[in-house]
Each structure stands twice: as C-alpha cells, then as structure tokens.
C-alpha cells in the first residue's frame with residue numbers, strides 16, 4: 484500500500500469546490516487519512532455532517548488547522564488572505580498552505596507578508612466549476628480532465644509543489660505551473676470577461692423587457708439561455724473576482740469593447756467580409772476546443 488499524500492487535510496470553505504475535493508477524497512480514502520472541515524456558516528457545517536464529508540467538522544478555524552499537514556482554503560477570493568493571516572500562528576510546523584482562488588496577484592500580495600518561514604504556500608486554481616454553490620453542489624468528478632493552474636513563488640520548495648501537483652492529479656486534473664500575472668491575464672480572458680458579459684447581457688435584456696413592458700425574456704431560446712447559465716453564478720464570489728483582478732479584466736474588456744465596436748461598424752457599413760470573418764473565427768475556436776477535449 485502506498486503512503487497517503489497527506490496524513491491530515493483541512494478544507495476551509497466546503498462549498499462547490501471544497502465539497503467536490505472532499506467527495507473525491509471520500510471515494511479514494513487511500514489519498515488522505517483524516518479530513519478536517521471548517522466553515523463559518525452553521526448551515527454549511529450541518530450539511531457537511533449530513534453528507535459525511537469530514538471526520539471533524541467545526542467552526543473553529545484555529546483548532547481545525549492545528550494538526551493538518553495541508554490546509555486548503557476554498558473560500559471567496561476576498562477572504563483568502565484574511566483567513567490565512569488569522570490561522571498562520573496555529574499552523575503545524577512545516578505544513579503546506581494552498582488555496583483554490585480564481586485570481587492570484589492581489590491574494591499573493593496580501594498573504595505573503597503574513598507567511599511564516601516554515602510554511603510552503605502553493606496556490607492551485609482548478610479551471611472547473613459550475614454556476615452552483617455550497618456543499619450540495621459538489622461532485623467527485625468535477626476536476627476530471629480539467630486544468631489546475633499552480634502559481635507558487637520561485638522560492639517555494641519543489642517537494643511542496645510536487646505534493647500539490649500529485650494531489651490535483653489524484654483529483655483527475657491536468658497540471659500547469661505558471662507565473663502569477665500570466666495566470667491573471669489568461670483567466671481574465673477565458674473566465675472573468677465571459678462572466679462579466681453574461682451578467683451584463685442578462686441585465687440588458689431585463690431592462691429592455693421592463694422598458695418595453697414586454698415578454699422579451701419569455702421567448703429566450705437557447706442562445707440567450709447559454710448566457711443565463713453562467714450568469715446564475717454566486718454574486719459574492721464574482722464580486723471578489725472582478726475587484727481582485729481589476730487591471731487584467733479592465734484591459735481585456737477594453738480590447739473586447741474595441742472589437743465589438745469594429746463589429747458594429749461593419750454592420751453599419753454592410754461590410755459582409757468583416758462580419759463573416761469574425762463569425763468564422765468564433766466557429767473555428769469552438770471546433771478546436773471540442774477536438775482538444777476529445778483528444
């Protein structure tokens with residue numbers, strides 16, 4: 484029998500992501516021997532107990548981390564650094580600290596000054612999720628064949644990075660190690676901007692429906708519905724993402740606005756070539772994504 488990856492793992496914030504990790508660990512008990520789960524919300528803790536996702540379930544974060552070989556923060560981005568600061572004095576010597584936050588630079592900058600010398604911090608962002616939140620939303624296969632982006636500082640010991648990489652491989656994910664700012668630029672484009680557009684387009688349709696006193700939304704077919712899926716995501720999580728990745732997000736939003744204006748101009752001018760070229764590009768991207776997924 485192989486040794487477990489961690490003797491004790493503590494998950495703080497057993498929502499969609501945290502509870503998916505815990506479900507996978509329950510399905511593969513050889514990976515981690517002992518699971519400690521902490522949250523500030525009594526309702527969440529009750530569900531975690533009902534679902535039997537932890538061996539110890541508590542609202543006492545300091546006590547929860549005391550014996551943990553690895554502590555994983557699965558809370559909204561704005562709560563990561565404050566929680567890390569609060570638990571820092573209570574961490575076991577030599578423990579690994581990790582999180583699953585969707586943005587990196589502002590979190591790393593806020594957290595690093597509080598980092599103890601004997602604690603390795605290895606942020607890991609799984610590029611997987613749904614529009615749902617909370618412990619009931621998770622599922623054990625969420626991370627299968629999805630990327631997990633690791634952004635450790637250059638001085639983090641390789642042993643700790645390897646552990647977290649092995650952990651996410653066991654979750655079914657593919658691993659890529661990258662620089663913090665590079666991570667934020669990529670995620671601004673492929674995740675944060677699409678969500679911003681989805682939230683905005685729903686608002687526009689809703690306002691139009693009110694203005695016209697009409698049933699615009701009643702006739703929403705699948706194109707609009709595809710936007711509403713991601714627009715149903717958690718407001719606190721997305722507020723934190725937008726505010727914590729503002730520079731990269733505003734920069735891609737600027738480019739998007741220019742491209743949308745160019746499309747508007749092409750429509751105004753009856754410029755068929757530009758319109759067809761732009762649509763064809765989208766079609767090519769969709770097809771190459773589907774091919775890569777099947778590969």
Ligand SMILES: NC(=O)c1ccc[n+]([C@@H]2O[C@H](COP(=O)([O-])OP(=O)(O)OC[C@H]3O[C@@H](n4cnc5c(N)ncnc54)[C@H](O)[C@@H]3O)[C@@H](O)[C@H]2O)c1
Pocket residue numbers: 495496497498499500501521522523524527557558559560562566583584585586608609610611612613614615616617618717720724
């Ligand atoms: N949802 C996604 O699609 C997705 C994908 C990848 C990464 N992420 C990131 O993962 C993290 C968690 O997202 P989620 O969708 O699982 O969220 P969630 O809302 O489902 O769960 C978050 C949990 O954190 C708890 N929490 C919040 N503040 C806390 C605090 N101060 N102290 C203790 N507990 C606290 C909440 O009670 C909740 O149980 C976020 O940083 C998010 O950016 C989300």
Ligand SMILES: O=C(O)C(=O)C[C@]1(C(=O)O)C=C[C@@H](O)C=C1
Pocket residue numbers: 584585609610611612613614673674675713716
């Ligand atoms: O599929 C979804 O619903 C998601 O929103 C998942 C998604 C994404 O944008 O792809 C959302 C935020 C994350 O940090 C990573 C993944």
